[in-house]
Amino acid sequence: METPERADALALFGITGDLAAKMLFPALYRLTQRGILDVPVVGVAYSDWDDDALRQHARTSITTAVPDFDERVFSKLASNLSIVTGDFKDDATFSRLRDRLRQVAGEDGFVSHYLAIPPSLFTTVADSLAAEGLNRNARIVVEKPFGHDLATARSLNDRLARHFDEDHLLRVDHFLGDVAVEGLKAARFANEMLAPIWNRDHIDNIQINLLEDFDVADRGSFYDSVGCLKDVVQNHLLQVFTFLTMEPPSARTVEAEKAEKHKVLQAVRAMDPADTVRGQYQGYLDVEGVKPDSTTETYFATKMWVDNWRWEGVPFLLRSGKSLATTSTEVVVEMQRPPVALYPDRSGNPAPNLIRFHMVPEAAMTVELVAKQPEQGEASAPVPLRVDFADVYGRVEMPYENVLEGAITGDQTYFAVLPVVEECWRIVEPVLNLPEKPLPYAPGSWGPEAADKMPGPDGWHDVTPHPDARQTNPAGRPSGA
Ligand SMILES: NC(=O)C1=CN([C@@H]2O[C@H](COP(=O)(O)OP(=O)(O)OC[C@H]3O[C@@H](n4cnc5c(N)ncnc54)[C@H](OP(=O)(O)O)[C@@H]3O)[C@@H](O)[C@H]2O)C=CC1
């Protein structure tokens, strides 16, 4: 690939939406602060806003998310912000956009079009951009989900490829921009302490959690059309899974890494409906935008297997859901127990070593060793050795800083390639349209009881609780069950 073009302007479709408010404005602010963003940002959306309304909205979003808000940084960002309004289905919107882009970036300016919009409109916008010639000297960046199954992912790609070649098409998965997710590779491939034990001979099982204690809020209409599997499992969790399972790349290049990711996914068994639990929190059907008889799952858990030399026989447990007891994105790697229980815990069992990769709420890593408890005879207990990345490195950048930086520079590092996206769809295909209704679960619980013992009789490992998580647990089951 040739050196990618740096954008002279960012066209941000969906600038009035939820993602922009929660993630994109704070990230644009940080990029401005770091001197990476100093180009015009032209928002495009339906709402009849003017530039001042947009700037006021941006201020509210940023002050909500950024504790050390600096007026000078914001003024710089605000001076770069403007909006073009109109329906994406109306050609006139795109001729207004073309005029604005010429005005702010010049006739030959390179433009990055970022689509933070409902996925059903990706091709409409791409076609309309091309009709105005806005695909020339430009790249397109599309949010997730990329398709809603293997066939639609391929046809979406074919349609986008009519107007943008592969070097000018970026598929967003913001977990790829997450420092803690990136950190998985460094942990595995930069530590000779970990590398030799990272296989079926030493690892018993790996649990991957993306738990959220909040509900779908005002995203009912979008969420109901995707559900938990397509919202976060097919993309975010499978990307995490891939970093945990891939072989070391032959070099530290984007191409080498993506080749290894693709390779390991080809060895992954497709998900099995018999090893899958789907749930729906009680009250979901009352959310605005949700169909009254919706069978969309708000909870999903499954067991996965990689049929290769490194991982044969090691179960990978994935679970995610909304309205659960806590918010935590965390990987728990359970090592095999020592062959002889010389130092059991007080219940007489030898505790396994655990390695935890914490992503949300904090980027951190914990190694749980087992130590003999003083004055407890021979009894042992786990001792956590934890390091928080922010303590070591200072502020840790937000995932969307890396994603938006890539949108501006064209660096493909933090984006998904089609072969990987396709494998992820292949893996989830058998559980995409299950006929059974999802199991109900109480908001604030750990999801349907049917998933409790999925990892085995001891259930799921506790995750590290979010500091703001609900204190009560209406389902009355133990934390982490
Ligand atoms: N929200 C989140 O937490 C996350 C979202 N994403 C992804 O980001 C994308 C956007 O999601 P989200 O922000 O939640 O969606 P929203 O529904 O909140 O926002 C959609 C945006 O698109 C605009 N829009 C929709 N239809 C039209 C139209 N016909 N013409 C013009 N503008 C239109 C809306 O404009 P207006 O408001 O003016 O109507 C709004 O700016 C999705 O692909 C989603 O998967 C990814 C990660 C997290």
Ligand SMILES: O=C1O[C@H](COP(=O)(O)O)[C@@H](O)[C@H](O)[C@H]1O
């Ligand atoms: O893409 C999405 O991700 C978020 C979870 O990501 P995080 O970085 O905010 O933890 C999820 O809440 C949302 O439903 C989904 O669309």
